[in-house]
Amino acid sequence: MPGPLTISGIDPFDDSAYDAWWEAYAAARRVDMGENAVIWSRDESRAELQQPSATTERRAFVALENGVVVGSASLGLSLKDNLHVAGIGVNVPPEHRRQGVGSALLAHVEAEAAAAGRTTLRADIFWPASAPADGAGEPGREFARRHGFAVALGDLQGRLDLPIADAVIDELLSEAPATGYEIRSWIGPAPEDLVAQWAALDASLDTEAPTGDLDIEAASADVADFRADEELVSRQGRTSFGAVAIAADGRVAAYTQIVVSRDDGNAYQWGTLVRREDRGRRLGLRVKLENLRMLQRHSPATTRIYTFNADSNTHMLAVNARLGFRTTARMAELQKRLS
Structure with missing residues (x-):
């Protein structure tokens, strides 16, 4: 039986915790975008999380169920400009979707952002060029719509x-x-x-x-x-x-x-x-x-x-x-x- 869902921050210097966080992120991106998924590698993301920064505070979180990571999230807080903005990311592998994992992670990072005094949340989502131009029916777009996010700017990925x-x-x-x-x-x-x-x-x-x-x-x-x-x-x-x-x-x-x-x-x-x-x-x-x-x-x-x-x-x-x-x-x- 599924156990209670818990959200916790990770230490980017803890290899096992970091690896589980990254795997959830990468799995979610791959299934949504296939060969054109833009994924920061394991080592690239690790270096960013580990580097002390005068401009950005970075936090990473995982959702755990029975001790297994079922989703991951990130929070970026600019320290010198755009002090009202928090950049967020929520990623749930396909086998754990539609079970409340993404909603729980989003609620957690929203609370963290609000506690840091941020009033505007920003996030990026992707869908293939073959999908409807407005993203209708795509998992990320529908999740964002349900949780009150609006498209502020549309972009095209070119290769x-x-x-x-x-x-x-x-x-x-x-x-x-x-x-x-x-x-x-x-x-x-x-x-x-x-x-x-x-x-x-x-x-x-x-x-x-x-x-x-x-x-x-x-x-x-x-x-x-x-x-x-x-x-x-x-x-x-x-x-x-x-x-x-x-x-x-x-x-x-x-x-x-x-x-x-x-x-x-x-x-x-x-x-x-x-x-x-x-x-x-x-x-x-x-x-x-x-x-x-x-x-x-x-x-x-x-x-x-x-x-x-x-x-x-x-x-x-x-x-x-x-x-x-x-x-x-x-x-x-x-x-x-x-x-």
Whole structure:
């Protein structure tokens, strides 16, 4: 007979507790998304939970029944900006769904968020591109709807299969000459002379890119915090590829970043942003192409790139389409106000 359900926090330095938490998370993601599931590896998630951070407090929880983990959850509390927001995740493997596990985990993290003074909850859910565009009937979407979460922003997951022929890249580069701008690219941490401007652009991404109804503010642009994030990337065994366009006045006009996972071998397109005053010059396309070419030269074993863009961001989606990305899934950025 099933026993009572209990929720408890885990110590990320306790390998057995952490492994059970991660297995529940990964199992839930795999069943919902198949081969296009975007899953942080066991070691990547462990490194994030274990790293002391000046910007984010991270907590992890498991639901236990008869001593067996039947679900997991996470809570992220920003410490320098967006102090009203809590980022949450709830994951239940398919064999334990529709038994109240997800609801119990959600109630627990909501209470933790409220106790921390947070008034807005954010969460991301995914469903395959083959499903209805609004996610109707999909487990995550229906669960979120029942518990009062609304879609604040819809995103498309795109996948680009590599390699892309140099001739194709060269043809596209000819359409984005970036006249008057210097293109610089590198592998690893941002160069010292560019890091402050890179961090500032990266911090503004959440508010400069389409935000829909998201209740958010720009993130901290502190260079020390940015360097700490780069250190985490290194500890996770990931490799960062970065490119910028520099205007004649020396200011960074556009940036883009791809991060390759050592564990799954995939590349992930992270931020791409062009300053407002430099838009309309195809700089987004230029830096993405330069970064793609560098990735293919230095990481030839990488066979796919995943990216996410707001479905309202028609310009960036057009850029991605020119590169050959195809839509493989949808993601909903959910929001719920506690007060």
